[in-house]
Structure formats: structure tokens, C-alpha cells
Amino acid sequence: MEYVSPEGLRLDGRRPMEMRQLRAQIGAVAKADGSAVFEMGNTKVIAAVYGPREVQNRSQQIGDQALVRCEYSMANFSTGDRKRKPKGDRRSTEISLVIRQTMEACILTHLMPRSQIDIYVQVLQADGGTRSACINAATLALADAGIPMHDLVTSCSAGYLNSTPLLDLNYVEDSAGGPDITVGILPKLDKVTLLQMDAKLPVDIFENVMQLAIEGCKAIATYIGEVLLENTKQLEYRKGL
Amino acid sequence: MLHSKTFSKKTRGGKVQKLVREVYLRDDIYCGASFCKVCDTSAARFTASASTILVLDTNVVLNQIDLLENPAIEDVVVLSVVLQEVKNKNTAVYNRIRALCSNPARKFFVFSNEFHRDTYVQNMTGESPNDRNDRAIRVATRWYQSHLGDAVKVLLITNDRENKKKATEEGVSAETIESYVKSLGQPALLDLLAQPASEDIIMEEVEDLRPSKRKVVYPEHKPMSEITAGLTSGIYHQGKLRVNRYNPFEAYVGSESIGDEIVVYGRGNMNRAFDGDIVAVEILPQDQWREDESLSIADEDDDNEEVHLVPSSADDAPRTTNSVSGSASDTNPISGRPCGRVIGIIKRNWHSYCGSLEPMPMPAGSGGLVYALFVSKDRRIPKIRIQTRQLENLLDKRIIVAVDSWDRQSRYPSGHYVRSIGEIGDRDTETEVVLIENDIDARPFSAQVLACLPPLPWSVSEQDLVNPIRTDLRHLRVFSVDPPGCKDIDDALHCMMLPNGNFEVGVHIADVTNFVHPGTPLDDEATQRGTSVYLVERRIDMLPKPLTEDICSLRADVERLAFSVIWEMTPEAEIISTRYIKSVIKSCAALSYVEAQARMDDSRLMDPVTKDLRNMNTLAKTMRQRRIERGALTLASAEVKFQIDTETHDPLDIGMYQIREANQMVEEFMLAANVSVAEQILKHFPGCSLLRRHPTPTKDMLEPLLRTAASVGLNLDISSSKALADSLDHAVSDDPYFNKLIRIMATRCMTQAVYFCSGDLSPPEFHHYGLAAPLYTHFTSPIRRYADVIVHRLLAASLEIYKLPTIFRDRPQQTSIADNLNYRHRNAQMASRGSVELHTLIYFRKRPIDTEARIVKIRSNGFIVFVPKYGIEGPVYLTPRGEKGGGEWFVDEQQQKIKKMDGSLSYGILQAVKIHLEVVEPQPNRPKLQLTLL
Numbered sequence A: 001m002e003y004v005s006p007e008g009l010r011l012d013g014r015r016p017m018e019m020r021q022l023r024a025q026i027g028a029v030a031k032a033d034g035s036a037v038f039e040m041g042n043t044k045v046i047a048a049v050y051g052p053r054e055v056q057n058r059s060q061q062i063g064d065q066a067l068v069r070c071e072y073s074m075a076n077f078s079t080g081d082r083k084r085k086p087k088g089d090r091r092s093t094e095i096s097l098v099i100r101q102t103m104e105a106c107i108l109t110h111l112m113p114r115s116q117i118d119i120y121v122q123v124l125q126a127d128g129g130t131r132s133a134c135i136n137a138a139t140l141a142l143a144d145a146g147i148p149m150h151d152l153v154t155s156c157s158a159g160y161l162n163s164t165p166l167l168d169l170n171y172v173e174d175s176a177g178g179p180d181i182t183v184g185i186l187p188k189l190d191k192v193t194l195l196q197m198d199a200k201l202p203v204d205i206f207e208n209v210m211q212l213a214i215e216g217c218k219a220i221a222t223y224i225g226e227v228l229l230e231n232t233k234q235l236e237y238r239k240g241l
Numbered sequence B: 001m002l003h004s005k006t007f008s009k010k011t012r013g014g015k016v017q018k019l020v021r022e023v024y025l026r027d028d029i030y031c032g033a034s035f036c037k038v039c040d041t042s043a044a045r046f047t048a049s050a051s052t053i054l055v056l057d058t059n060v061v062l063n064q065i066d067l068l069e070n071p072a073i074e075d076v077v078v079l080s081v082v083l084q085e086v087k088n089k090n091t092a093v094y095n096r097i098r099a100l101c102s103n104p105a106r107k108f109f110v111f112s113n114e115f116h117r118d119t120y121v122q123n124m125t126g127e128s129p130n131d132r133n134d135r136a137i138r139v140a141t142r143w144y145q146s147h148l149g150d151a152v153k154v155l156l157i158t159n160d161r162e163n164k165k166k167a168t169e170e171g172v173s174a175e176t177i178e179s180y181v182k183s184l185g186q187p188a189l190l191d192l193l194a195q196p197a198s199e200d201i202i203m204e205e206v207e208d209l210r211p212s213k214r215k216v217v218y219p220e221h222k223p224m225s226e227i228t229a230g231l232t233s234g235i236y237h238q239g240k241l242r243v244n245r246y247n248p249f250e251a252y253v254g255s256e257s258i259g260d261e262i263v264v265y266g267r268g269n270m271n272r273a274f275d276g277d278i279v280a281v282e283i284l285p286q287d288q289w290r291e292d293e294s295l296s297i298a299d300e301d302d303d304n305e306e307v308h309l310v311p312s313s314a315d316d317a318p319r320t321t322n323s324v325s326g327s328a329s330d331t332n333p334i335s336g337r338p339c340g341r342v343i344g345i346i347k348r349n350w351h352s353y354c355g356s357l358e359p360m361p362m363p364a365g366s367g368g369l370v371y372a373l374f375v376s377k378d379r380r381i382p383k384i385r386i387q388t389r390q391l392e393n394l395l396d397k398r399i400i401v402a403v404d405s406w407d408r409q410s411r412y413p414s415g416h417y418v419r420s421i422g423e424i425g426d427r428d429t430e431t432e433v434v435l436i437e438n439d440i441d442a443r444p445f446s447a448q449v450l451a452c453l454p455p456l457p458w459s460v461s462e463q464d465l466v467n468p469i470r471t472d473l474r475h476l477r478v479f480s481v482d483p484p485g486c487k488d489i490d491d492a493l494h495c496m497m498l499p500n501g502n503f504e505v506g507v508h509i510a511d512v513t514n515f516v517h518p519g520t521p522l523d524d525e526a527t528q529r530g531t532s533v534y535l536v537e538r539r540i541d542m543l544p545k546p547l548t549e550d551i552c553s554l555r556a557d558v559e560r561l562a563f564s565v566i567w568e569m570t571p572e573a574e575i576i577s578t579r580y581i582k583s584v585i586k587s588c589a590a591l592s593y594v595e596a597q598a599r600m601d602d603s604r605l606m607d608p609v610t611k612d613l614r615n616m617n618t619l620a621k622t623m624r625q626r627r628i629e630r631g632a633l634t635l636a637s638a639e640v641k642f643q644i645d646t647e648t649h650d651p652l653d654i655g656m657y658q659i660r661e662a663n664q665m666v667e668e669f670m671l672a673a674n675v676s677v678a679e680q681i682l683k684h685f686p687g688c689s690l691l692r693r694h695p696t697p698t699k700d701m702l703e704p705l706l707r708t709a710a711s712v713g714l715n716l717d718i719s720s721s722k723a724l725a726d727s728l729d730h731a732v733s734d735d736p737y738f739n740k741l742i743r744i745m746a747t748r749c750m751t752q753a754v755y756f757c758s759g760d761l762s763p764p765e766f767h768h769y770g771l772a773a774p775l776y777t778h779f780t781s782p783i784r785r786y787a788d789v790i791v792h793r794l795l796a797a798s799l800e801i802y803k804l805p806t807i808f809r810d811r812p813q814q815t816s817i818a819d820n821l822n823y824r825h826r827n828a829q830m831a832s833r834g835s836v837e838l839h840t841l842i843y844f845r846k847r848p849i850d851t852e853a854r855i856v857k858i859r860s861n862g863f864i865v866f867v868p869k870y871g872i873e874g875p876v877y878l879t880p881r882g883e884k885g886g887g888e889w890f891v892d893e894q895q896q897k898i899k900k901m902d903g904s905l906s907y908g909i910l911q912a913v914k915i916h917l918e919v920v921e922p923q924p925n926r927p928k929l930q931l932t933l934l
């Protein structure tokens, strides 16, 4: 299968180093303390954050820091087949864990002892790169909720098909079975907080692909920064400042 | 960058599913014209002075690729929508058009119209994908015209009448390929035009010169929907049609759905299918299952069985399951195998074929357009009707012809002339035909490939010696034993007595992978070639000459890099330990088989090398004995050697290849090295090792052998390879040649060993029947076989010398490499045989001869003989050709004898007969060998 034509175009018309179109909207769920919708091409994810609030189950309370919980799910209509998506299966448990760990690493949990932060992410439409989109949406929602963080985590994936590193795989490219790296970074601190790959790749190629994913994360960080700034301006405007 | 979205629907597995795909439309796709003022011209392709730019429709690319490859066609836009359609319909054509587009010498430019902001076309409701694509082509053409302005003419080339009409309506200039080629004023180009299929053009144009031919000859092909339904419900069976190489009226379809081969008899039942086509077959009612319609040697029309080389395995042998029936009467024995007929063709395997035109008188008013019949050298291919304006020129030439279509009304498919190779019978022409027929690339290596070679003169460097992966073995007494005049020496040996009475034996193989690195152009080229090809008068190398004959060749008295397998063996040849090391060696002698044999036989010689040879020979004999006890078969083949005149390259003498003890000795150690390496790589890489297996022959395959043996009163036990080996050993009679004959017949019943990827099969299937070995691979000839290069890499990785190249993690790719190696290997053998057949013909052209032959098969009007001295086989007729039996002779099936009615004469199987061998020319320029009984 040819995923990159000799003319250097991918199946959807992008070039190897190009990302899909990004869209973000802050405050999609009024009831939540913070919420956001994040889109990467046809992948669309909604995130809602509640907290910091009192710990519901006292036995889970942590004395010196906040408890971060995360629940990931996929809407039944998120893929073309509209099948009922199981909750709590291995895949979603694993993704919940990945998102929780990634977010926990950037939240200043020690500032909010004995409290609880709940992050809910749901995939509304899946077209590859859901993991990254979830993390980006969660970051925006956390920022919207005003939860103190070290930095804004952003995430992006990159793959390697037809001997070419490709940024931000869509569903077709994702199902090609090639290596697929998901990276999460703290752009200001220049630190990698998430790195996932479930394939074998020679080290030199791996470094190239990972570098590409990091570049993608940085671009998303810039975009998220702009979105937050724009949102703040709107708030200022509404408050008449 | 501009983004947009589209929605498309697709069905998959019967269900209708809505799939949403994004399309990013761009403004950075350029037109490819160097004179364009707007676009980035760095990737421009068209000639600066181009006056006309052609935009091709899909049907033109699909049907006229031979014409497009002609340099007269330039400044062509290939749209991505066209490429996509071509790719879906015909991969071979797709690869050829892609090659044109990437060739910097040709002015073909790929325009990604599907992603361009101005040429992207949204599907309209109710519009078929075909119509949408046609519209996309027209939109792109119009864009080109408006983009480039009046300076150039943009011409849409289409043979689709509907598309052409719409284009003209929309103000796009469009022409058919015929009228465009005519406007170029080069009549020779017209021959290259594919003959349009009748549905595309008006009937008068295609009407045959002989109206009587316009009747329906073949049954209709079922529509695709009906075929698909039939396949799912199990009425039809799908498979690849393979035509019997020796009887083009018989074909087989291996069907997975019934787990057996379906036999298709006759052109009518084959219903226009070609060898290699994927077809749908319907099984005939059981009372119509019959064996071959005719048992006579001469089958239909003028297609005669020809004298050919003796097959060396079942893959070359004529597939005859038909027993010789009582006489050529009307008794059609019911066959056990299902017979069927083709009801539809799922995928065509048409390509171009080598051959010549059937001799025909020059029609009056020559110089004009004539129809001629093309006869392929490959007998599996039917005759092809072509149109030509240069008949006189082509009659005595070998030419290449491509097939275009085959409609129900014509007995033969129609095609078009591609190019001519040279005069028929000329050695160089015929050799090229052999190469083309077997898809062998004999072009010189490209500059990129040669750039991968180390600088010459090359020698072992200090770095190689201090490299920790390498062991210095220069102190060992290493020598090589090869055929005389061998320049690409890839193996050498050493043997040393150890203080404890055991022997250290080493097999040293040229370290090719030290110079051929994965992913380089050199490696890619070698992967493609797969093997060196040995013709009678020349060799086509897999690797460039500096590597094969110098840098890698383990010549005497020079230091060379090697990959060594070193065993400690007891005097009983039991392996105690095995080591694998990369080494530096210095061979002290490059012996020929004859020299080595002479040294061993000369009891006066007591020099160290001779002593080593004798020790090794003793060990080899023990190993060989043990192998035979395990059940390895000693097979025989009739290999022919030519003595070639060094100046004229004409064959001077011809004879059988003599096998000496020294050959067997070297062979034994190579086998052992291959087995040891197979064990090592499989242990480390159970999922991706490249191994070689030899499938156990089925009872069906051994049937001809059993029948022949039975007719001479011999009972063979075929229950296992061991049993067969034993009964072959016991097959002796007062005839000294008898045993060899039986072995030759056994050999031709077996299929060949094949390469495979260990992850694709389960361990019991790894078995090598002929060698009676559970594991086997190829390690010992990396200079001339690519399989060995792969195995070297695996072995090096198992020793942690190098990392395993990425390709080994890609199972499908590895499987396709193994398939390609099998294909190349097979073709190389076919080419060698073709070359020997050609030289046999040249040799006997001037030297008709009387010689002894053996009868190997009885036919109703004669018999097939084997001529041991020249390794050839062919028919001898007792009755004149065309007459079937004639009543004078009858066949006694029980005794496998053909007898004269009055009982005065009879011929039986394996009987020796005197025959006369000569070259005849029944038709001008068509020489062939003929055997007649004396």
C-alpha cells in the first residue's frame, strides 16, 4: 500500500510533516468547572473537569496532595459502525490511566491537598490520534477550570510508513500497522512526559520520528496558547475590562 | 495551506458504511512547465519549447502503454486520478507508467489534481465514480489550458467516446490516440497502437477481413456480480489458471474451495483465459470428466511436441496423468480429477510475449496494412492476431507482441507489435529471447549500483584485522575446490587433525555482506536479480564483476574476508561443536575438481594439502553414508556440458557432465554447513528465518514413475524417502544404464525445493525431502544467490555482530522476498535450459548424427525417447504425423508396449533404439530438431 505518493502527498493530501487542521473551543459544558472541545481533523474529543473538590471516597484521600481521577470513553456514534462501545474494557482503562498519569505530572497537586480533581474525556468522533486529542482537550479543560499547572501538556503522534516519518496519523494511516509514536511534552520546560510506541523501530529512525512528534507537540502548544489567550480576551471583554 | 472536507461512502463486506475522509486541498501543487510564470519550476518536467501538452485518460494509459513508452510521445501530464484508476485495474501497467514518470529522460509529469484547490472535483449526487473521474480529468485539462494560456495547446487524449464528446462540449480540445499518432506523421508508431476492443469503437473499423470469422467462437463471460455470487454460493471456484507447458490445450486451476486441482481441457473450456489469469471455473458434470481428448503426440492443428531438454524436476516435466489407453479409440476413461470450464476472468495476466510471425505469403499490394498471426515461443500462449504495416520486415524476426483484447467472435486474441529483437536463429537474438521470456534483467549495472563498490584495488586492511568481530585465520591451510576456470569462488575449506584425534573442519564462505549493505542501491539490485544466471556462453551476474571475481572471490594466495563455519568432528564425522565466525583467510590453493581428484588418487603425493583432501574425503564419505541411511535420495539428472569455441562462441562438443568424488566431497561439506547455519538462525529467529524446504511428493506425482517401473517388473516402495531410496538402490538389471534411467525418472517426478520464511509455516513443513533433513537453508553461495546474502545477515545478527535489518520485522515483505527468490531461481533455471536447448540446436545444425536412445513413454502413434548422450528428449513417430494410430500399430497398456498389428515388431519402455538426429526446417526460418527411427 502506498501511503505517501512519489509526489510526496499523503492519502488525504497532506505532506509528511503536516498536521491536520486543529480546532478548539473552551467552555463547552457549562456545569463543569472547566471544559473544552478539541479537534484534530476528523478526530473530535470533549473534556470536562470537576474540581478541585472534596474527596468523595474518604479512603482515597491523600494527605499532602490532590487526587486526580480520569475517565475515558468513546461515544457510540464516534465510529462509522455505531456499535455500543464497552466501558471499562482494557483499552479504555489503559487510555484513562495514560491520560491520568500525564495530567497528574503537570498539575501542582501539592497545592491542593485532600481534594479531588475529576477529568472526563469522551471521543465524539474517532479518526486516529484519539489519545493525543484527549490529552490536548484535557489540558484546555484544566486550564479553563483554573487548576494550577507546571505547564500546558500537549500531545501529538507520528508514525513511519513507506520509509517516511509522518506527523499526526489519521485512521487509515494508523491502521496500516506501522510504528506509531505518541508523545506528550511540557513545551516550556522542554520535557517529555509521555512516550508510547508498540512496535519495533531501529533507534536512528525512532529518534527522527520522535523528533517529528515533538515538533508537532510544540505546534499544538502554540495553538493552545493562542486559544487560551483569545479566551481570556473574551472574558476580559465580557467583564468590561 | 487550504483545508476542506469531503464525504464519501464505501461498502465493505456487504454492509454499507459511511466513511468520512478528509481531503486537504492545496495551493502548492505546480504545473510542471518550466515556462510557467506562476508556479515553482524547480520540479518542472516539460520541454521549454513544448507546443502541445497531452493529458491522458485512464483508458489510454491502460491500453497504450507500449506506445507511451516510445520516446516519440513527450510532454505528458499524468493526473493522480488516472494513476489511481490504473493502479486499481492493472498493477503491471501502473508500475510501467510510474517508471516513465520517474525517468528524468522522459517528459512525463504527475499532477496531483485530486489535491489541487482548483481541480478537485466533488462527487455529485447520482454520479457514478467513473463519470466523476472522467469529469475530474476534463476539469484538470481545462485548468491546464487556462493556467498555461495560449502559448501551448493542451490536448486531452481519450478513447472514451462519451468523455471526448463531453470534453468538446465543454470547450476542451480532445482527440483519440489514433488520430493523435497519425498527426505525428510517423507510420511505424501506428504498429504500436493497441487494437481497440470492439465495444469501444464502431464495428466497421474492427470488422475482420474474413467475414466468416465473425461468428461466435467462445461462450460469454459471466458478469462480475454473477461470478461473485457464484463464488460465495460455491457453484464457481476461483483460482489461477496454469497451462501445461507441454500441452497448451490442458490447464489446471488450483482451487482452495475444493482443495484440489480442476482440469480444464481444450481452448473452448479455457474460454479465452491465459496462463496466469485468475479465473472463475464451473465444474462439469461428472460424466464429462475425461482425460485428454487425444493421446497422439501431435495434438491439435499444427502444434507439435518438440524435442526438448530432459526435465530435471516435476516443475519442468510435461504433466501427464493420462495413462496410455488401449488405443486411440473412442474410450474416454473417466478421470478421478474434476474437470471444469472457465466462465469468467477475474484478473488478466496479460503482458508482452516473445515469438515470431507465422509464415504467410506477402499479400498483393504489400506495404499496406495486413493482419498476421503471431506465434509465441512460450507454447502456453495462444496465437495472437496483430496488424502490421511492415510484414516483410518482420517475417524473419523475433518480435515482441502485447495482447490487447479477446472477444467472443475471434478465435485468437488481438494484440499489437511492440518491438523486434533480431533475426530468427541468430544466437544473440535467441539468447535475448531466452532472457526476455524468463524476465531476466541482463542490463549492465547502473552507476548508482557501481558507486556502492569499495574502491579498487581492494585488499584486506589493517582495520579489518583489528576489528573485534573478525578472527584472523590466515595461518590455516585453506584451499578451494571448484569447477575448472571458476572465477567467482565463494567457498573454501580447511581440515586439521587435532591433538585429541578429532578433526577441525572449516567451511569458509565469501563475506559478501561485508560489502553489500541493506538498503543500498547495490542491495536493492541484488534483491531484484535474486540469482546469477548461467547461460552456455555467458553469465549474468547478480553482483557487479569487481565483487564476484575479485573482492569476494576466495582466490589463492590473497587475503580475503570470510564467514566461517568451523566444526570439531570425530573421525566418524560426528559433529561435536560448531562455531560461526567472521574471519580473514588466505587460501593456499584454488584446485579444480579434476586436480583435487588426481591428487587424492595419486598415492605418491604426501603433501599437506593432499593429506587434508584425503582426510576430508574420508569424513565426507561417512557423512554421505549417514545421510543416505537417513533416507536422502541420490537423484540423477542429465546435465549437459558444451565445449564452446572461444572465438565464435559456437558449441564444439557436447556431452554429459561427469561427477567425481571430489565434487561429492565439497558438496557434502556445503550441505553440512547449510544445515548447521539453518539450525543456528532458526534458534535465534524462529519467526523470520529464510529456509529452504522440499515438499514430500504426493502419490499422484510419483504415479508415472511407478507405472514405468511396473512395466519393467520393478516394484518401488514410495512410502517414505528412505523406502524410495532403498528401492532405487535395488533397482538393478543386466542393463548397466538401467539404474540411472530409473533415477532420472524419479527426479523428474519431484517438485523443486523452495525458499520460505519460517514464520509462514509450521516446523513439520520445514522438512527437506530430498536431503532427508528437518532443516535446510542456503548459506554457501552468497556471490551468486541472494538467499545466501539474507542468511548471512541472519547469521551475523544471531551472533550479535550486526543488528538485524528492519526488513526482517516485516513479515509480508519477507514472504514476498522469498517468493521473488523462488521466481528468479526458477527463471534462471529455465533460462539455462533454454540456452542449452538453443546451443544443442546450433550444434546439430551442422552435425546430423546417429545415436542410441531409450524409450521413456509410449504414445499411440509412436513413443518418446531420451537421448542420454545429449540429455534431450523428444517424440519419434511410427506413423506419419496427423494420422492417429492408423490401425497399423496398437498399444498394449499392460506391458507398456506399442506393437505392430501383425506382431512382427514391438517397442517397450526403457528399450534401447537407434535413432537419427538432425535439424530440419519444415518452414523457412523455423529450424527444429527431429528424431527418426533407424
Ligand SMILES: [Zn+2]
Pocket (backbone or CB within 6 Å): B030, B031, B032, B033, B036, B037, B038, B039, B147
Ligand atoms: Zn504553472
